[in-house]
Structure formats: structure tokens, C-alpha cells
Amino acid sequence: MAGVILSGVHKIYQGTEPLPRKWWEFWKPSGKPSEVHVVKGADLEIKDGEFLVLVGPSGCGKSTTLRMVAGLEEVTDGEIRIGEKVVNDVSPKDRDIAMVFQSYALYPHMTVAENMSFGLKLRKYPVEDIEARVKEAAALLDIGHLLERRPKELSGGQRQRVAMGRAIVRRPQVFLMDEPLSNLDAKLRVQMRAELQRLHHKLGVTTIYVTHDQTEAMTLGDRIVIMHQGHIQQCDSPLMLYEQPANLFVAGFIGSPGMNFLEADAKDGLAHHPLFTMELPVKARNLTGKITLGIRPQHLLMGSLEEGEVKLPATLEVVEPLGSENFFFCKLDEGAGQVTVRTDAATKRKVGDAILLRIRPDHVHIFDSNGEAVCHAKGEATAE
């Protein structure tokens, strides 16, 4: 096992940008060279045995980063180390890594046993050793009875296990997983998530896991890296990301439903919103101009106003009853935007009802005009 270090890693794809030309102007060039900067200076240190999750919206560069670690994409600039070794110019097969793909990528013409042993056979392991490893991995994943079947005879969950088994038999230094649970239905995904946690605890192999599902990220990762437009936005433990988001993007990305954002003007230590004025905390007193106030849905309270709280009049537009809780989607008065409120299941309201929401100032995250966090909600903060 080994850690992985990314230092200033960039990935730039060379492409062609089409140039306008008439159909008969075939002598003119049809396009000019262009560049797409997909990963912009990624710096990461993944510790030995750590489970790191790369998460972000589509096109943020998370899969490209993983593929660069795998050696399936060239690194344009920067350095990747696995263990002590710089692997920029090392071919994928010599990096001692194993990857689980979103589509599983099982060889359809081979049985499960052949799929799992393919890599070992290529590396010329003794037959007895191969058989022992396949049996051991199959027992670990409870797929021993499937060894003679072909992938098309397996269910989605079984294929996923076989793909995991193929990675495990190699006993690599690092596991790379590219959205391995995305093709499973919701129930199976929850089950496999637990299975992955169990496997990681048992094997203790350094794992880099890519997903766009924040629930997967929060439940699996020792640390989570949030990426957006090729930049690493924040790398922290799941709880810290939730409680102390570094910027507006992270604050909006982590948490479901997402954080509510209210735009306000900061002046003389006060935040002026069309519906209320609120005193800013000490850390944010010297802010001036446009700021954003972030409030989690569970911190938009209902009921009678208490001292120090500010009120937010709104109209209920949509109710989502989930059984254990309700989500109210409300339109703020005077066209001041929309907010989502999380309430307990006992709180009943009808669509169209006027609702008076209240906010405790210490539940508010404050972001400056650049979207960077200035101070976090005290109610959530664990380390201010």
C-alpha cells in the first residue's frame, strides 16, 4: 500500500475550434487549434490507507484527475507520485493500481473466474496462486457460486461485485473507482455502499473514489475533495465541509436540500436584505458591498419570533412530505427569492399559506462578494 501525491497537476486537451466558412470554401481551414483546460493545478496528498472521494458536478475534472492517476490520461504539467515513485511516465500496468469502472468493463467473452484472473495470468502468476486469490476474493465478495458464469448472466449488483473482485485479486497499492455505483438502483446502491465501507476497513488499501453523488461522498470518504471547473474548491472531512464550507460553491453543493442563499448589502456592520436588517458577526463587521447570507433549510425556523431573530415573510408554494420530515419550498415576499425549509413531519401547512420564517443570526454563514466564506454558522461550527 502507498499514498498518492498530486503536485500542481494540470490537464489540457488540444482540440479544434470550428471556423465559419461557406460550404464551397473548402480551401479555407475548417478550424483552428484550441485548448480546453480541464484540471487546473491540483494539489493533493492522499495518505496511505485513506479513502478519498473526488466529488463535483459533471465536467469538473474529477474523472480526468482519477484517469491521470491511473495513467489513462497524460499529465500536461505537474507531478503524480504513488508511494515514493513519480509515475508521470510510468505505463498504467506498472503503476500497481486497480480500477473499477462505472460500466464495470467486464470482459464479456470470459467467465467471472477468467475475468478475475486475467490480470494475474498476464503477469504470469503461478496457477495455484491465481486460483487461491480468485477463491479468496470470491469468498470475500460472496460471488463464489458465480465463478463459471459470464457477465451477461449476472445482475447489475453481481457485475459490480465481480468488478470489485477483479480489482481485489491483484492486491494493488491503490484502488481507483470511477462512479462504481452509478448504474445500480437506489436500494442496491445503499447496500453496496456499506459493502465498500466494509471492504475498505478490511483491506485498508488507499482508495480514490470519484462520484457526483454527495451522499456517497459523505458516507464513504475519510476526506472529500470538491472540484468545480477544474479547480479543487476544498479538501476536508465530510463534517467540516458541511459545517465550514470554504465558499459558496461548496456550501451549495454539500447538503440536501442545498443551503439557501440570500443576497444582502453590507454597510456599517449590518446586512441589509429587502425583508430584514441583521447585525453582522464580529468577523464580518468590516465587510461592505454585496454579500451572501447562507442558511441551511433546517435553520429556517417557524413559529413565534424570539429575541435577536430576524423575520422572513414568505408564501408556501410546494410541499414535499417525506414521512419523517417535510420540505417546504417558499417564495419570499417582495420577490426577494425562494427558500427551502426543512421541518418535522408534524408541521402541516397548505400550499398558498403565508408563512413567517425566522432566522437566528448565529445560524447564518456569511460569504463576501467573491463568494469566499468569511464566517460560519456557530450552530454548526465545530472548530471556530
Added chain:
Amino acid sequence: MTTSDNKPKVDRSLYAWHAVLICCLCLFLLPAFLVVMAALREGGSLVSAEIIPSTMTLKNFSRLLNETPFWRWMLNTLVVSTISTVIAVAVTTLAGYAFSRFRFRGRKNGLLFMILLQMFPAAMSMVAIFRLLQSLGPMTGGLIGLNSLFGLSLVYIGAGIPFNSWIIKGYVDALPIELEESAYLDGATPWQTFSQVVFPLMGPVLATVAVFNFIAPYSDFVFPSVLLFSEDQYTLAIGMQGFITGDFSANWSLFAASAVLGSLPILVVFFSLQRFLVQGLTAGAVKG
């Protein structure tokens, strides 16, 4: 609701469509039927008052096998078909894979150029091919030259490369790239990836290319009629033509009999490869 409403409604237009389709089927099968009947008829005439002859005979087949070099022509055709099929499949499989998966200078223009080549009828290149084989003959001891079966095979291989490469490229494009990436990570070299992962999945497209290449020498008349001179080198199409362009008689029954026997190898090849033609080997490779 009445009980009659519960009966499944029969769409009458379905009957009409079935009738149309049966008519089409008859139209397609009629020529084959006429050829078989002609082969079983006595005498060499094509035109007869009766479609199904009153007395059927196998004399034409017997005469064909005993009195003409039919076996020789058949063997020549099989030799040309086999050589061109094996080499074309080997060459175009690698070419199609390379065009699909590798990025190299000239790839795009090469693909476009192959489409361009495909647009011209093969007969347009007849003079060039004739001159080429004429020149190559003395240099290769007649192996690749005029009146050579191997030379003719090469012509078919060359003519089929653009189209075959394109269909193989299209097929490989549709194979999930993750399979190859997974093989690389498993420790496979590019050749091992191709031979152990991609090639076994190419059954359907290889069967298609093989059938096309195998049939070409059977159905072509133009190239062998120009490039082959001696009767012992004739392919079936040229040999058969002699039955109906004789100086004193046109023996259509003999022609029909050789057509019936000549089609048997094609049927054998087709039915033996049929399994691959309809099989989707990639099922289960990825999600689903």
C-alpha cells in the same frame, strides 16, 4: 359493453400487408425456383411451355460433373474466395481497429480518402490493374500477374479494403473503450489487448466481412474475364458463361445446373457464420 367488444380486434390491414409480403417473397424466390427447374429439365432450352417440367432429370448435373471442367472452376473460385477472405479479414481487422482507436497523422484524411475510393466503380481501375499485374507478373514469377488466381485474389482484397475497414471501424467504435483500458490496467500490452479482449468480441463484424469477401469472386464477372485467359484458371462465373455463349448452342440447362451446384458453398459459408451475424457478443459487457 357487449361480449363482441371483448374479442381481440383483428386489424384487417394486417392481412393486406401479409398478402403484399407473400407476393414479394414469391417474387424473390421465383428466379431461384426457375433456375432449379431449368437445371432439372431435359434439353438445353431456357424457354419452355411448362414452368415445372413433366419429366425431371439429373442428366444436366451428371453432364456438368463428368464432361466439363466444373470441379476445376469451382476449386479456382474457392481458392480465390478463401485467399481474399482470409487476407482481407486479417488486413481490414487491423486497419479498422487502428482507425478506430489510434490517433495518428493522416487518420482523418485516410478515412475520407477511403470513402472517395469507394465511390468509383471498380471497373474504372481495370486498365490500371491490368497494367499493374502485367508488370508484376515477370517480377514475381507469375504469382502476382495476369492469369493468376493469387493476382485476382489481391484485386478483390484491394477493392474491398475501404468498405471493410469502414465497417470494422464502425463496429470497434461501438465497443466500450473501458474494456481496453481495463486490460491495460490488468497488465496487457496493446497487442494482448487487441488479441485477447477486442478480437474475440469482433465475431459479428468479422463474419459480415468474411461473407462479403467470400461472395465477391462468385458474383464478379468483369475482373476474371479480363485477367484470366486459360480455361484451367477460370472461375465459375467465366466458365459458366461458356455454356451460353457457345458458337453453335446455348445450353441454359447446364448453366442452371452449375448455378445450383455453385451456390452450395455460399450457402454453407452463410449458414456456418449465421450464428455470428445475429449474435450480440457484447451483451453484459457494461451496464444494463
